[in-house]
Amino acid sequence: MASGVIAGCMGALLGLGGGVFLVPFLNAWFGLDFKTAAAISLVTVIATSSAVSAGTTGRNLINLRLGMLLEVASAAGGVAAGVTISHVSDITLERGFAGMTAFIAVLMLTRLERRNVIVDTTVDPGTLGGRFHDDESGGEVVYRVRRLPLALFVSFIAGNVSAAFGLGGGILKVPVLTAWCGVPMRVAAATSSLMIGVTAVASVPIQYANGYVNPPLAGAAVLGVLVGSRGGLWFGARARSKWLKLLMAVVLMLVSLIYLRRTL
Amino acid sequence: MTGDRPQLARLEIHLGRLLVTGVTISAILLAIGLGTWLFDPHRASALLFLNAGLIVLMGTPILRVIVSFAEYVAMRQWFFAAVTVVVLIELSVTVLVALSKR
Numbered sequence: 001m002a003s004g005v006i007a008g009c010m011g012a013l014l015g016l017g018g019g020v021f022l023v024p025f026l027n028a029w030f031g032l033d034f035k036t037a038a039a040i041s042l043v044t045v046i047a048t049s050s051a052v053s054a055g056t057t058g059r060n061l062i063n064l065r066l067g068m069l070l071e072v073a074s075a076a077g078g079v080a081a082g083v084t085i086s087h088v089s090d091i092t093l094e095r096g097f098a099g100m101t102a103f104i105a106v107l108m109l110t111r112l113e114r115r116n117v118i119v120d121t122t123v124d125p126g127t128l129g130g131r132f133h134d135d136e137s138g139g140e141v142v143y144r145v146r147r148l149p150l151a152l153f154v155s156f157i158a159g160n161v162s163a164a165f166g167l168g169g170g171i172l173k174v175p176v177l178t179a180w181c182g183v184p185m186r187v188a189a190a191t192s193s194l195m196i197g198v199t200a201v202a203s204v205p206i207q208y209a210n211g212y213v214n215p216p217l218a219g220a221a222v223l224g225v226l227v228g229s230r231g232g233l234w235f236g237a238r239a240r241s242k243w244l245k246l247l248m249a250v251v252l253m254l255v256s257l258i259y260l261r262r263t264l
Numbered sequence: 265m266t267g268d269r270p271q272l273a274r275l276e277i278h279l280g281r282l283l284v285t286g287v288t289i290s291a292i293l294l295a296i297g298l299g300t301w302l303f304d305p306h307r308a309s310a311l312l313f314l315n316a317g318l319i320v321l322m323g324t325p326i327l328r329v330i331v332s333f334a335e336y337v338a339m340r341q342w343f344f345a346a347v348t349v350v351v352l353i354e355l356s357v358t359v360l361v362a363l364s365k366r
Contacts, residue, residue, distance in 0.1 A: 043318060047290075050283040050324050057280025064272055064279075068332060068347050075354040194279075197325035202355060205322060205362035215314035216301045219294040222321065226291055 019045055019167035020255045022221065024262075032217075038166025039212035042204040044225040045168040049197030051226050053190070055233045060132040061190035063183070066145055069128070070155040070191075071198045074169060077159020078202030091263050093164060098259035104175040105252035108245050116184045117141035132187065136240060146182040155195075163203035168196030171255065175248065185244055189236070275335045279328055286324030293317030326355055 019041040026037035056062060117134055118141060125131055128145040145151070154176045158169030170192040177188040207213060236244070297313030304310065329351050336345040 043321065046321050046325060047287065050287045050321075054280045054283035054287060057276045057283075060273060060276070062276055064276060064332070065344055068329075068344060068351065071329075071351045072347055072354070075351050079354055079357055198329060198351065198355070201322055201325045202358050205358050206365070208318065208322070209362040209365040213318065215311055215318060216298060216305075218318060219298045219301075219314045222294055222317075223291060223298065226287065 019162075019165065020171055020251065023166045024258050026217075026221075030217075032214075035207070036212050036214060038164075039204065039207035040214065040218045040221055041166035042162070042200045042207065043213055043218045044221045045162075045166075045200040046197045046204065047222045047225045048229050049168065049193055049195075049200070051229045052193040052233060053197070055229070056190045056193065059190075060130060061187050062194050063128070063130050063145075063187055063191045064194075066128050066151075066183075067191045067195050069148075070151055070173070071195050073152040073155035074159035074162070074173075074195060074199040075202040077156040077161075077169075078163045078199055079159075080156075081160045081163035081203060094259045094263045097161065097165065098256045098263065101171065101252045101259070102256040104172065105249045105256065107179050108175050108249040108252065116143050116178065116182050118143060129182075130187065134184070134186075141184075143184050143187065144182050147180055151177060151181045159199050159202065162196070162199045168192070169199050170196055171252065175252070178245070186236075189244070271335075271339050275332065275339075278335065279331060282328055282331055283324060286320060286327065290317045290320040290324070293320060326352075326359075329355065 019038075022041040022044060023034075023037050026032045026040060027034055030037075032040070053062060117137060123142045123144075125142045126144050128148070129143050131140055131142045133139070134141040151173075154172055155169070158172040161167060161172060162169040170189075173195070174185075174188045174192050177183040177192070178185050183191070204213070293313050294317035297310050297315075297317055300307055300313060301310035329348055333345055333348040333352065336342075336348055
């Protein structure tokens with residue numbers, strides 16, 4: 001339950017499901033096998049998603065259109081995971097994941113100053129872009145979405161990774177959306193939070209039916225995550241997006257090290 | 265495409281309410297279930313409450329997609345209504361596979 005609190009807090013801050021912390025924790029400390037840990041984590045991802053999204057609505061931060069479009073790819077990734085992942089060994093998957101997270105961490109660090117917001121509000125945001133009130137700029141700002149195919153591709157991979165590792169997939173989507181696709185950090189985090197619930201639901205019912213979800217443990221983890229996400233929302237509203245990105249990069253590095261260590 | 269912003273903002277608020285309701289119901293069910301389970305792990309009602317909580321939790325995002333579809337149709341935004349249908353089809357594949365395993 002305590003790990004759920006930490007996972008929920010990070011999840012709310014960064015638009016992640018928090019599974020990156022919960023899975024290694026349940027796996028290493030509780031001694032649960034990987035599939036059970038991943039399934040419980042996915043259930044908490046749904047809780048984080050619903051709780052955090054409910055807490056961010058009304059501020060125009062969630063990009064509903066972009067989110068729904070990317071959900072097509074991430075849900076397909078989740079459904080396809082069963083097929084694709086059985087052909088790849090666990091160790092290859094974990095090494096690939098470690099390498100990918102390290103790469104994204106470096107990418108985020110090199111783009112800390114890029115905020116993707118256009119202060120000129122007369123600019124047309126396009127169908128997928130949007131506008132929101134940005135405290136850091138002191139007024140309404142506009143952003144435009146670029147490189148949609150890349151965002152779709154990453155969402156598919158995120159859906160795949162989500163089902164395989166018990167994560168929400170935000171850990172891949174948020175950095176790519178902010179670094180390459182023109183989406184501001186807060187919008188990327190809020191949109192990702194909303195999406196991960198659907199990503200998780202694309203694979204968790206099968207794991208539930210297979211008996212990988214232990215109801216009392218899942219219940220405790222979900223309640224912990226719900227408490228933690230309140231804290232994360234509170235911090236998130238007060239933190240600068242540069243620090244959020246720095247935190248994200250640190251988290252990615254840690255995750256990369258955790259998975260790299262597991263494969264050695 | 266800026267004229268539909270108020271409608272999108274309203275959709276966001278509707279979805280927010282839906283998510284709060286789903287999370288609250290499932291948290292209450294899970295808390296009752298967990299409390300009963302800690303008291304007596306063999307009581308049938310404990311697992312009943314826990315499983316009901318988990319099912320409500322899993323159902324909430326699916327319901328969100330269904331509500332989004334209805335609202336996009338009401339807004340006559342056919343492209344996004346179609347996108348929502350694709351997501352729903354993907355989710356129903358998972359749910360059907362899960363039900364077939366029960």
